[in-house]
Amino acid sequence: MEKILSKKALPQWVKTLTSYKVYFPKKDKDERWNYAEIDHEDINLAFLNTTLPPKKLLFPQKELFLEFAKTADGDQETLEVKEILPDEQPVVIFGVRPCDARAAWLLDKVFAGEFTDPYYWKRRNQTTLVGLACDTPPWENCFCLSVEGSPCSEEGLDILLTDLGDKYFVKSLTEKGATLIRAGKKVFQNPKPEDQKRAQAVQAESVKKIKRQLKDARAISSTLKRMFDSPLWDEESMSCIRCGICTYLCPSCHCFDINDELESASPLKGNRVRTWDTCQFPDFTMHSSGHNPRPEKASRLRQRLCHKFQYFVETYDKFQCVGCGRCISLCPVGIDIIKVLEKVNQHGT
Amino acid sequence: MAKIEDLKEEAKKLLREGKVKYIIGYGVGGNGWTAVPVFIKKPEDVDGLIWDPTCVHNLARFLVDEKRRKAKEKQPDARPVGIIVKGCDSRAIVVLLQEKFIDRKDVYILGVSCEKAGVVDDKKLAKKLKEKKPKKIELGDNGQFIIDTDGGKVEVPVEELLAERCLECKANFPVIYDVLSGDKTKRAVDKPFGSLEKIEALSSEERWNFWRAELEKCIRCYACRSVCPMCYCDECVVDSINMAVAADTSAEEKAQKIKWIQRSSESSENFVYHLVRAIHLGGRCIDCGECERACPLDIPLRFLNKKLEKEAKDLFGYEAGFDSSLPALISCFKDDDPEDFIR
Numbered sequence: 001m002e003k004i005l006s007k008k009a010l011p012q013w014v015k016t017l018t019s020y021k022v023y024f025p026k027k028d029k030d031e032r033w034n035y036a037e038i039d040h041e042d043i044n045l046a047f048l049n050t051t052l053p054p055k056k057l058l059f060p061q062k063e064l065f066l067e068f069a070k071t072a073d074g075d076q077e078t079l080e081v082k083e084i085l086p087d088e089q090p091v092v093i094f095g096v097r098p099c100d101a102r103a104a105w106l107l108d109k110v111f112a113g114e115f116t117d118p119y120y121w122k123r124r125n126q127t128t129l130v131g132l133a134c135d136t137p138p139w140e141n142c143f144c145l146s147v148e149g150s151p152c153s154e155e156g157l158d159i160l161l162t163d164l165g166d167k168y169f170v171k172s173l174t175e176k177g178a179t180l181i182r183a184g185k186k187v188f189q190n191p192k193p194e195d196q197k198r199a200q201a202v203q204a205e206s207v208k209k210i211k212r213q214l215k216d217a218r219a220i221s222s223t224l225k226r227m228f229d230s231p232l233w234d235e236e237s238m239s240c241i242r243c244g245i246c247t248y249l250c251p252s253c254h255c256f257d258i259n260d261e262l263e264s265a266s267p268l269k270g271n272r273v274r275t276w277d278t279c280q281f282p283d284f285t286m287h288s289s290g291h292n293p294r295p296e297k298a299s300r301l302r303q304r305l306c307h308k309f310q311y312f313v314e315t316y317d318k319f320q321c322v323g324c325g326r327c328i329s330l331c332p333v334g335i336d337i338i339k340v341l342e343k344v345n346q347h348g349t
Numbered sequence: 350m351a352k353i354e355d356l357k358e359e360a361k362k363l364l365r366e367g368k369v370k371y372i373i374g375y376g377v378g379g380n381g382w383t384a385v386p387v388f389i390k391k392p393e394d395v396d397g398l399i400w401d402p403t404c405v406h407n408l409a410r411f412l413v414d415e416k417r418r419k420a421k422e423k424q425p426d427a428r429p430v431g432i433i434v435k436g437c438d439s440r441a442i443v444v445l446l447q448e449k450f451i452d453r454k455d456v457y458i459l460g461v462s463c464e465k466a467g468v469v470d471d472k473k474l475a476k477k478l479k480e481k482k483p484k485k486i487e488l489g490d491n492g493q494f495i496i497d498t499d500g501g502k503v504e505v506p507v508e509e510l511l512a513e514r515c516l517e518c519k520a521n522f523p524v525i526y527d528v529l530s531g532d533k534t535k536r537a538v539d540k541p542f543g544s545l546e547k548i549e550a551l552s553s554e555e556r557w558n559f560w561r562a563e564l565e566k567c568i569r570c571y572a573c574r575s576v577c578p579m580c581y582c583d584e585c586v587v588d589s590i591n592m593a594v595a596a597d598t599s600a601e602e603k604a605q606k607i608k609w610i611q612r613s614s615e616s617s618e619n620f621v622y623h624l625v626r627a628i629h630l631g632g633r634c635i636d637c638g639e640c641e642r643a644c645p646l647d648i649p650l651r652f653l654n655k656k657l658e659k660e661a662k663d664l665f666g667y668e669a670g671f672d673s674s675l676p677a678l679i680s681c682f683k684d685d686d687p688e689d690f691i692r
Contacts, residue, residue, distance in 0.1 A: 030647035031472070051645060052568070061568060062613045140380070140482075239386040241410065244570035245645050257589065261611045275612045281571075283588045288603065290594040297414075332576050332643035333406065334378035334385035 001172040003181060003188035004195055005161075010168075011043040013184035014094075020128075023057065023093045025050050035093060045095045045161070049138035053100045053251035053324070054093050058127060059107060061248075063119050063274040065258070070268035079268070086119060091127040092180060098153040098160070099144045099322040101131050103251030105156030109316050110254050119274070128176045131157035135206045141325030143338060145207065146214035149322050152203040162199040169199035214338045216345065217309065217319060223348030224310040232347050233298035236340050239333040240280075240297045246304065246327035246335070247278035252320050255279060279303045305340065353400035355530045356433065356459050363431055364392040369457050372431035373411050375404045382484050383471075386411065398433070400461055400530075402486050402494060405468045405512070407637040408432055409441035409578040412451055416581075431457045435468075437514070439523035440635035440670025441578040446525075447677045448633075450581060460523030462531030465492060466507045467515025474510055478503065514638035514651060517541050524671055542659045548652050560620075566646040567619040569612075573640035573650055574626060579633050586610060587622050627653040632661045632678030635670035 005013065014022055025047040026036040033050040035057060064084045071078050096104075108124065111117035134142075134151035144150060154160050158177035161168040169191060172178045181188060214220075227233075247253040257277035262270035277284060285294040294300055312320035321337070328336045356374075363369045376387035376397045383403040388411075389395055412432065419425045434442060439460060445451045466488050474483065474496075481498040489495045494510055496503045508516065515521070519541055522533045540546070551559060571587065574580045586609050594603065610621045627650075634654040641651045661667045667678045675681075 032647060062615065235388075238388045238414075239411075241572070241575040241643075243572035243575035243643065244568075245572050245643075248568050248570045249645060257612060259589075259612050261613060262608075273613055275614070276568075278570075281588070286589075286594070288594070290596050290598060328379065330645045332572055332639075334380075334383065336379035339379045 001178055001181060002191050002196070003170040003172075004167055004191045005170050005188055006167045007044070008166075009187040010045070012187045014038065014043055016184040016187075017092060017180070020090045020092045023054075023091065025095045035095075045132050045163075047095060049097050049100075049324070051326075051330070052249060053103065053326070054096050054129070055100070055103065055107070055251050055254075057091065057093060058104055058123050059111075059120055059254060060123075061276045065119070065272040065274055067271050068260075068269070072267065086122045089126065091123075092130060093127060094130045094132075096129045096131045096157065097134060097138060097324070098131055098151060098155075098157070099142070099149055099324040100251045101129050101156035102144075102149050102153055102322045103156070103324070104129065106252045106312075106316075106318060106320055106322070107254055108156070109318070128158045128180050129156065130177075130180070131160045133160060133162045133203060133206065135163050135202055135209075137206075137210050139325040139329050141212055141328040141336075141338075142210055142323060143212040143214055143325060144323035145210050146212075146217055146338075147319040147321050147323040148217075150203075151206040151210065162202055164195065164198050164202065169195055169202075212325070212338060214323075214341055217341075218313075220341050220345055221310050221313040223344055224306050227344055227348055228302070228306075230344075230347055232343060233302045234296075236335070236343065237296075237298040237301040240301055240335060241333055242280055242282060242297050242300070243332065244276075244278040244280050245330050245332065246337075247280050248276060249326045249330055251324055251326070252308075252322055253278065255284070279307070301335075301340075305337065305344070309341065352530055353398060353461075356400070356461060356528070357395050357398055359459060359528050360389065360395045360398065360431060361392045363457060364389070364395065368428065369431040370426050370428045372398075372433070372459070373408045374398045374431075374433040374459075375400065375406070375408075382486070400433070402466060402469045402488055402510075404435070405639075405642060407438045407441055407576075407578055407639045408434065409438050409445065410576060410639070412442070412445060412456065413578060413581045416451060416455075429455050429457045431459055433459045433461060434523050434526070435461060435463055436518060436521045436523055437635055437637040438578075439525050440520070441637060443525055443670045443673045444579060444633055444635060444677070445581075446673040447675065448680075453673075458523065458526045458528075460526030460529040462522035462529065462533060463515070463518070464488070464521065464531055464534050465536045466494070467511045467518060467521055469494065469510045470512040477505055477510060512638055512642070513544055514636050514641075517544060517636070517655075519668070520671070525673065542655060545652065545655055545659060548656075561616060563648050564619040564623055565616050566648055567614060567623070568646065569614045569619065569622065570645065572643040572645065573623075573648075576639045576643040577630075578637075579630055579635075580626070586625055623648075623650070623653065627657060630654050631657040632665075632667060633669055634658055 022038045023035045024038045024043060025033045028034055033047050034052060035050055035054055066084055067082045069080050111120040154173050158174045160171045172181050255277045256274050258274050260270055260272050280300050286292050308320040360372050372389040374387055374389060375384040377399055378385035384399060386406050386408055387397060415430055446453060478498060481500040483496050483498050485497040487495045493504045493506050517538055521536055523529060611618045636658060638651055641649060644650060661678055665678060
């Protein structure tokens, strides 16, 4: 389904979505964009990209799995365990950049397969992603084209909006998307053939604006295989400070930890929670014996890159990097995944 | 005027003569104009060193890595490492020396003076330049930064672009060094704790709300801890394994490990993390501002550390990072201490 929505009518559309929890990118006082629940005052999509990707809403940093509590009645002790699933609540996220939606599409693969993750899928199935094609690269380090994405890619999205100046070209991609459009049907018009042409022109133009490029990403996958013991990792990780920025802010990184967090030890009461974890922390691979198979930051940088460009490609035939550029732009010491992979290519050949 | 050329000559000599293992300095980053830390091992690579107002990083942090690496070497190379330091970075080295974390012979210090300027705050710069993209930034002769952009040259008085911590810097030249480039000229600082005024003026309830909102943003990436040269503990209270687990650590010991902080990034836990860190830095923080710069969510961490710096000054007349022969504030005791609650 293809429609036209005037920019002025966007708030009207949003108003019809009464059964949904609606998120929009919002500028905070530090001038950073962040997805926040709307307050209906300032609804517009004039934004670049958010510091935290929409991953935070599909795979939150903290997910409650279950609550447990021990009760005693005389000598009789009972442990009550109550499974908690995310609340039943349809959600719509407006202004998802195509790279971040592709990342969600990659997370779909990770959280399905042999085991279907009920927590992730509960959220994913009740969330509608309304994408916004990039007419200009949101970050100077965008490189989606090099990893098989594009500023107007559709994977993972339910609707794709393309900015035509005073209106959006609206393309519905899934049944969830169609439902959302039906909810506000009066505010949409049918597109004219020239609208379609303009949308294509905007998209073709935006592709040209991506400056950064990683050449031969597919070749890098096979090169990485031979680079496991390369001294390159030591050199490139010298400046790494072992923080979690590159992975926590990555839209496709998905490693987690599960802990029982106690509210009280006696009587026993607490929660089992899943939280984000990262291969960049030294304790990520720490064994109970005290042995750490990835003790050095070199092996951790290698892990991050190999996971994205080798292991994931071997398993799913896709890069686990969508080229959003956050890890480059936000690294406190300027580690640049493109530069490191270019060096991998040079060393390997 | 500080000249990187002088330091390059010295760096080449040091490497050629094998007097240092390698040199920690600044080079040009992937974007072609901002500095990143570089590690130079060969004299021919020395030409890649730069010195300009984008050299924000406190390279003393890498001395912590060096020490750890050395501890694992079977036959450690006893030579020092060369390191380029600004005023604030040199104060970090002083603290590391005071605390005997490093030895003076472990470092060869190539000092560089910020003279009457300092480093730029990238957010202030972006605001100033609006759409223009910077290509190079230099310190001019008349208290201005000269920025080469894709839309021509722009000159801006240093005060408008300097990082907040530079505006409050008490010594914008190295206090300890083996060689020094540039002059030891002090820039007058009216209010060394001026930035605290707006937060000190808040009522306790307002302050509570301010910090609750700020710390709720924290995603616990620990960039503030990881970038800090003073955060060198082998065991950090926030890590999931925060005791030295060895092959012979019994299951009981592991099970009895006290969990001071939960992994969930929620308000209460974030407060514990940031307050533990702030208190551990009391009397030690030299205000390089790296924690605040590294934070991807702009949590104003400098307020916490600056406040404790002020307390140390007001209560004990102590300023961290100026004299490596003094004992560290939190590990000294004076017989004539007026505080009679310590006996």
